[in-house]
Amino acid sequence: MTAENHLAEIQTARQRLQSFGPDNLTSVELLGLVLGAGKGNELTMALAQRLLTDHGGLIGLARLNLYELCSEQGIGLARAAQIEATLELGRRMVREAVADRPQIMSAADAARW
Numbered sequence: 001m002t003a004e005n006h007l008a009e010i011q012t013a014r015q016r017l018q019s020f021g022p023d024n025l026t027s028v029e030l031l032g033l034v035l036g037a038g039k040g041n042e043l044t045m046a047l048a049q050r051l052l053t054d055h056g057g058l059i060g061l062a063r064l065n066l067y068e069l070c071s072e073q074g075i076g077l078a079r080a081a082q083i084e085a086t087l088e089l090g091r092r093m094v095r096e097a098v099a100d101r102p103q104i105m106s107a108a109d110a111a112r113w
Helices: 005-019 028-034 046-055 056-062 066-070 077-100 106-113
Strands: none
Touching: 005 028, 028 046, 028 077, 046 056, 046 077, 056 077, 066 077
16 A cells, blocks of 8 residues: 555545544544554554454453554554553543532432532
8 A cells, every 4th residue: 555545544534524523433533543644554544443343442442551552463652652642531531521520419419400
């Protein structure tokens, strides 16, 4: 595959993101954007699809550590770090959202909500 092919598929995902928003992209497209164009024989979106399929989706991918990610074909330290950092941001966002929820400890608390 050529560098132009890699760039074209990333640009298409970027255009879809711009036009339709992130909630309208597939997990493959979002992971492909995280991975970037890169180099090698495997197209970025194909690599993203393979990673998600081989590990049971985002949950399975999130269970891998940096070294396990690096052992995947097409994933070096830079891409593994990008994936790991992105997943960690997602985990932190969830923790913050849970911490921001009001705690209902009594009937009075419930009445206020």
